[in-house]
Amino acid sequence: MAFQCQRDCYMKEFVTTVASCCPAELKQEIGGKKESVSGFTVKLQDTILFPEGGGQPDDHGLITDIPVLRVTRQGQDAAHFVASPLEVGQEVRVKVDWERRFDHMQQHSGQHLITALAESMFGHMTTSWELGRQRSTIELDTPVVKAAQVQALEEAVNEKIRAHIPVNVKLLYNDSPELEKVRSRGLPDDHAWPIRIVDIEGVDANMCCGTHVSNLSHLQVIKLLGTEKGKKNKTNLIFLAGNRVLKYAEKSYSTERSLVALLKTGPDEHVEAVDKLQKSMKLVQKTNLNLLRDMALLIAHNFKNDPRRGNFFSLHRKEGDHEFMNIIVNEINTQETLVFLTVGEEKGPGLFLLAGPSEQVTQLGPRLLQLLQGKGAGKNGRFQGKANSLARRGEVEAFLQQRCNQFNLQEE
Numbered sequence: 293m294a295f296q297c298q299r300d301c302y303m304k305e306f307v308t309t310v311a312s313c314c315p316a317e318l319k320q321e322i323g324g325k326k327e328s329v330s331g332f333t334v335k336l337q338d339t340i341l342f343p344e345g346g347g348q349p350d351d352h353g354l355i356t357d358i359p360v361l362r363v364t365r366q367g368q369d370a371a372h373f374v375a376s377p378l379e380v381g382q383e384v385r386v387k388v389d390w391e392r393r394f395d396h397m398q399q400h401s402g403q404h405l406i407t408a409l410a411e412s413m414f415g416h417m418t419t420s421w422e423l424g425r426q427r428s429t430i431e432l433d434t435p436v437v438k439a440a441q442v443q444a445l446e447e448a449v450n451e452k453i454r455a456h457i458p459v460n461v462k463l464l465y466n467d468s469p470e471l472e473k474v475r476s477r478g479l480p481d482d483h484a485w486p487i488r489i490v491d492i493e494g495v496d497a498n499m500c501c502g503t504h505v506s507n508l509s510h511l512q513v514i515k516l517l518g519t520e521k522g523k524k525n526k527t528n529l530i531f532l533a534g535n536r537v538l539k540y541a542e543k544s545y546s547t548e549r550s551l552v553a554l555l556k557t558g559p560d561e562h563v564e565a566v567d568k569l570q571k572s573m574k575l576v577q578k579t580n581l582n583l584l585r586d587m588a589l590l591i592a593h594n595f596k597n598d599p600r601r602g603n604f605f606s607l608h609r610k611e612g613d614h615e616f617m618n619i620i621v622n623e624i625n626t627q628e629t630l631v632f633l634t635v636g637e638e639k640g641p642g643l644f645l646l647a648g649p650s651e652q653v654t655q656l657g658p659r660l661l662q663l664l665q666g667k668g669a670g671k672n673g674r675f676q677g678k679a680n681s682l683a684r685r686g687e688v689e690a691f692l693q694q695r696c697n698q699f700n701l702q703e704e
C-alpha cells in the first residue's frame with residue numbers, strides 16, 4: 293500500500309475522510325526540554341502527509357485548519373498527531389507544508405544522485421545518510437575522499453541536473469526481471485510486494501519509500517560543502533541541494549557584510565584580520581595580567597607602609613582573580629592582620645579570600661559563607677571560595693571589622 297504523497301509527490305492539497313481518531317500523547321523535545329503533549333492520533337482514508345522513512349523526516353501540514361504536529365508510520369497506516377479531535381467519517385481537506393516538503397524532496401533526491409555517482413565514479417558506497425535541519429550528510433564507506441574527487445563529484449551531479457533527467461517511481465513485483473538491477477541495501481523483512489523503486493533514468497534505480505522530485509532539474513543545484521571524518525574508516529560528505537544553496541548564499545553574504553562593517557576590510561582579508569585581532573588580544577590579556585600582578589604588590593606594600601594601618605584590611609576589585617588575591621595575602625603579614633578580599637561583579641557572583649590568624653579565620657568562615665551565599669573551604673589561616681552574590685559584601689566587611697576589634701580587646 294502506498295500513500296497519495298508517494299503516488300503524487302507534488303500534490304499540495306487533498307480531500308479525504310477521517311478513518312479513526314483516538315486520544316494520544318506526543319513526546320516532543322522543545323529547546324532541549326522533553327515535553328509530553330496530549331492530543332489525538334488521526335488516521336485518514338489516505339494522506340498526502342508523508343510519515344518519516346528512508347531517512348526523510350515527516351511532513352507538517354493541516355487537516356482542515358488543525359495543525360499536524362507529527363506523522364508516523366503505524367503498520368500500513370500513517371498516524372497524524374493533532375491537538376484537537378476530528379469526527380470519524382468526516383470529510384477533510386489536508387494541506388501539506390509545501391516549503392518543508394519540497395526541501396525534503398530536494399535533499400532526498402539529491403542524496404540518491406550523489407550516492408549513485410560517488411559509487412559509479414569512485415566506488416565509494418553509501419552506508420547511511422542524514423537529512424539535517426541545515427545541511428545533510430552522506431556516510432561513505434571509505435577512509436578518505438580526496439578534494440579533487442569532491443570537486444569532480446560536484447561537477448558531475450550538477451551536469452546531471454542540467455541534463456534535466458526524469459525521475460520515475462516504478463513498482464516492481466517479485467517476478468520482475470528488473471529486480472536484479474536494483475541497487476538497494478537489501479529488502480527489509482516486513483516489505484510487501486510490489487516494492488517501490490525510484491528510478492533516475494540511466495543513472496540509478498533504488499528501492500525507496502520517500503518523496504522525490506519528478507525531474508533532476510527540480511534540484512536546481514547541489515553544493516558539496518566538504519567532508520568530515522566519520523565513524524571508523526568512513527567519511528561524511530556534507531551537501532546542500534536546491535533552495536538550501538540559495539539560503540546558504542544569502543546567509544553567508546549577510547555574515548560577510550557584517551564582518552566588512554566590523555573588521556573594516558574586504559572579505560578576502562577577513563581571516564587575516566581576525567587572526568591579527570586574536571593575536572593582539574592575547575598580548576593585551578598578558579599585559580593586563582602583568583599589570584594586575586604589579587598592582588597587587590603595590591596595594592600590599594601601600595598597606596604595609598601605612599603607619600596608621602589597623603589589623604584589618606579589606607578590598608574589592610572587579611577584574612581581579614585568585615592569583616591577584618593570593619599575591620596581596622602573601623605580602624601582608626596575616627599573623628597580625630585579618631585580610632578580606634573579593635573579586636567579581638559588584639552585586640553578582642565572585643570569588644573571596646579571607647586570611648588571618650588561624651583561629652579567627654576558622655571562626656568567621658561560616659558566617660561569611662552565609663552572607664555571600666558562597667561555597668568554600670580553608671586551612672592554615674586561609675579560607676577561600678566562590679560567592680553566589682557579593683551584594684552583602686558591605687555587611688561582611690562591617691561584621692569582620694567588629695569581630696576584629698573584639699579579638700583585640702580580648703588580647704589586651
Ligand SMILES: [Zn+2]
Pocket residue numbers: 346400404499500501502
Ligand atoms: Zn531514498
